[in-house]
Amino acid sequence: MxxxxxxxxxxxxxxxxxxxxxxxxxxxxxxxxxxxxxxxxxxxxxxxxxxxxxxxxxxxxxxxxxxxxxxxxxxxxxxxxxxxxxxxxxxxxxxxxxxxxxxxxxxxxxxxxxxxxxxxxxxxxxxxxxxxxxxxxxxxxxxxxxxxxxxxxxxxxxxxxxxxxxxxxxxxxxxxTICVRPGKPNKAASGFFSNIIREPLSGIEAVLPVGEDVRHWHAxxxxxxxxxxxxxxxxxxxxxxxxxxxMPGLSVTVGEQLEALRRVAGDKAVALVRREPDPVIVKIVAGWPRNFDASRALSLGFKAETSFDDIIRVHIEDELGGKLGV
Amino acid sequence: MxxxxxxxxxxxxxxxxxxxxxxxxxxxxxxxxxxxxxxxxxxxxxxxxxxxxxxxxxxxxxxxxxxxxxxxxxxxxxxxxxxxxxxxxxxxxxxxxxxxxxxxxxxxxxxxxxxxxxxxxxxxxxxxxxxxxxxxxxxxxxxxxxxxxxxxxxxxxxxxxxxxxxxxxxxxxxxxTICVRPGKPNKAASGFFSNIIREPLSGIEAVLPVGEDVRHWHAxxxxxxxxxxxxxxxxxxxxxxxxxxxMPGLSVTVGEQLEALRRVAGDKAVALVRREPDPVIVKIVAGWPRNFDASRALSLGFKAETSFDDIIRVHIEDELGGKLGV
The missing domain is CATH 3.40.50.720 (NAD(P)-binding Rossmann-like Domain)
Incomplete structure (x- = not known):
């Protein structure tokens, strides 16, 4: 083939x-x-x-x-x-x-x-x-x-x-939205959803430009x-x-992302996330979908993570060779 | 302008x-x-x-x-x-x-x-x-x-x-669907919705290829x-x-169209409609929308007929100079 x-x-x-x-x-x-x-x-x-x-x-x-x-x-x-x-x-x-x-x-x-x-x-x-x-x-x-x-x-x-x-x-x-996106932080307005997980897992500070109540759709x-x-x-x-x-995905708030980060990598990882509200990004993100009912795809056998802990673990396995850097 | x-x-x-x-x-x-x-x-x-x-x-x-x-x-x-x-x-x-x-x-x-x-x-x-x-x-x-x-x-x-x-x-x-469409019968699969009104109003026979329970959306x-x-x-x-x-419209069955024709033009008009079921047209029409909730257009001031009698009267006024030919 x-x-x-x-x-x-x-x-x-x-x-x-x-x-x-x-x-x-x-x-x-x-x-x-x-x-x-x-x-x-x-x-x-x-x-x-x-x-x-x-x-x-x-x-x-x-x-x-x-x-x-x-x-x-x-x-x-x-x-x-x-x-x-x-x-x-x-x-x-x-x-x-x-x-x-x-x-x-x-x-x-x-x-x-x-x-x-x-x-x-x-x-x-x-x-x-x-x-x-x-x-x-x-x-x-x-x-x-x-x-x-x-x-x-x-x-x-x-x-x-x-x-x-x-x-x-x-x-x-x-x-x-693909999360955790590997690589360096980029300038996409959605970048922070990945940055606040990926960077702390490697012991690096990350900026959170929106509130913890922001909800989004991840896989x-x-x-x-x-x-x-x-x-x-x-x-x-x-x-x-x-x-x-x-496609199916997981709807979580930024706060839920950070709680998952705490469970997987501890308080010191979460402490690396610096709040720095950015009104421009807040406004862009407010127009984005937050949640889906992807019944059709699920019934056709498409599968995604059902917890953000799993999404973090996938990143640690696939990108960090199974090891935390924090 | x-x-x-x-x-x-x-x-x-x-x-x-x-x-x-x-x-x-x-x-x-x-x-x-x-x-x-x-x-x-x-x-x-x-x-x-x-x-x-x-x-x-x-x-x-x-x-x-x-x-x-x-x-x-x-x-x-x-x-x-x-x-x-x-x-x-x-x-x-x-x-x-x-x-x-x-x-x-x-x-x-x-x-x-x-x-x-x-x-x-x-x-x-x-x-x-x-x-x-x-x-x-x-x-x-x-x-x-x-x-x-x-x-x-x-x-x-x-x-x-x-x-x-x-x-x-x-x-x-x-x-x-525009009804009553003026002019001659054409070969469009939807043509009969107009033919069964326009032709009898002029004293001419028309063919009905579907059942009276077929519902459709007209203006x-x-x-x-x-x-x-x-x-x-x-x-x-x-x-x-x-x-x-x-756009707003009127959802009626073929039977309701014919009853309106009877009210406006009498039994002899309805008698000019000949039932001749056509399985090809029946199948095409089965896949068509039957009814809409056009709330947004209505709230924005778009207006359509609310009875099929009115749709017939518009045809008589605009196309037949106000006179029945049957």
């Missing part, structure tokens, strides 16, 4: 690649080849039991998507996107990559006679815009308040229509990879015509 | 033009010019108290939309679309006109510095796909089961995002024009960021 990952150099793409290398198979079928694509060339993973080709191009340039699918990969993971902040700052670039690029890819698959791959598309909870109900259900409407959210919602509609027409077999998944990087694997292998018939699913 | 109607040669476009000619004004402002555009040149209305320019072009050709908005019309009615059946039969054409054409238009407006017209976009209840609740509410998700529905749902997302970014001031309206052509006028003049601030509204 041949797997194509578009957006393979990003955090989720790298973790998905690691998992495929470890498993050597997907849905019981041996992986024989993987093509890893991004705007910058992805690193080839070490020790892969299958052939790996890495390549870099801009898939929103006409003709590039055709090259990616010309060898008819059996499963396509479409993870590539301009992120929210950049899509907001650069209107043209956001639409070019997130909408036109996605459509070029879908059309490149469509025009190949007799080729109907599984195509997994990562959408986002940014398709929802405030005001929300306490828990957003599976039938709530998508009224994004960012261009990124609009582009993802359009991708969902194209995915469903192209699937209904039989051009490919698409599954869209709306990822929760670990390991769960995100699990969602992708499950989306790649699930029986499309059981999903029906509504092809995009809100 | 200068008004541009794109899709002016269609039934709704013609009725809108007639109304503007009659009113001579929109939202209290005198109309000085109207530009009427379609893929075929619209007829210039008789007796218009303002200058009228008619023109034909394919607005999905690059550069055509720019020409349409170059003179900065104050209000743009975007009614142009490939209809459902054709968009399903010709995938490329549907996406080219309904998605690309719409986006070219939106971008043509976007790139003109300091130009922020009101833009009224006609969407459709085809954005919804079965299964539905008994009455589809304002926050129900859009999961279209046709390419036309997907294209309209994408147009709604673009409309909201371009409006949020300040490129224009968009209002989308999802029209009910008169006069109401459709009223929706457009209200959408063109409503205060955008009161609408907020959710720019597309399901």
């Amino acid at each position: 041949h797997i194509l990952i578009i957006g393979a150099a990003g955090m989720v793409g790298r973790k998905l690649t690691e998992r495929l290398v470890r498993d050597g198979a997907l849905g019981g079928k041996t992986i024989t080849r993987a093509t890893l694509h991004d705007i910058v060339e992805p690193l080839a993973p070490a020790g892969a039991p299958f052939a790996v080709k890495t390549l870099a191009s801009d898939f929103s340039e006409p003709g590039e998507a055709e090259k990616l699918v010309a060898e008819r990969p059996d499963v396509i993971f479409h993870l590539a996107a301009i992120v929210s902040g950049e899509a907001e700052a650069d209107f043209d670039k956001g639409y070019r990559i997130n909408l036109d690029g996605t459509r070029y890819l879908f059309d490149a698959v469509r025009v190949i006679e007799g080729y109907v791959p599984r195509l997994v598309f990562t959408s986002s909870i940014a398709v929802f815009g405030a005001p929300f109900p306490d828990a957003i259900g599976d039938e709530f409407f998508t009224t994004p308040l960012t261009s990124y959210g609009a582009q993802k919602a359009i991708g969902e509609l194209l995915l469903a229509d192209y699937t209904r027409r039989g051009f490919f077999d698409g599954i869209g998944i709306r990822l929760p 670990s990087p390991r769960s995100a990879v699990g969602f992708l694997i499950h989306a790649a292998t699930i029986d499309g018939e059981t999903v029906g015509p509504r092809r995009t699913l809100t | 200068h008004i541009l109607i794109i899709g002016a040669a269609g039934m709704v476009g013609r009725k809108l033009t007639e109304r503007l000619v009659r009113d001579g004004a929109l939202g209290g402002k005198t109309i000085t010019r109207a530009t009427l555009h379609d893929i075929v040149e619209p007829l210039a209305p008789a007796g218009a108290p303002f200058a009228v320019k008619t023109l034909a072009s394919d607005f999905s050709e690059p550069g055509e939309a720019e020409k349409l908005v170059a003179e900065r019309p104050d209000v743009i009615f975007h009614l142009a679309a490939i209809v459902s059946g054709e968009a399903e039969a010709d995938f490329d054409k549907g996406y080219r006109i309904n998605l690309d054409g719409t986006r070219y238009l939106f971008d043509a407006v976007r790139v003109i510095e300091g130009y922020v017209p009101r833009l009224v976009f006609t969407s459709s209840i085809a954005v919804f796909g079965a299964p539905f609740p008994d009455a589809i509410g304002d926050e129900f998700f859009t999961t279209p089961l046709t390419s036309y529905g997907a294209q309209k749902a994408i147009g709604e997302l673009l409309l909201a995002d371009y409006t949020r970014r300040g490129f224009f001031d968009g209002i989308g309206i999802r029209l009910p 008169s052509p006069r109401s459709a024009v009223g929706f457009l006028i209200h959408a063109a003049t409503i205060d955008g601030e009161t609408v907020g960021p959710r720019r597309t509204l399901t």
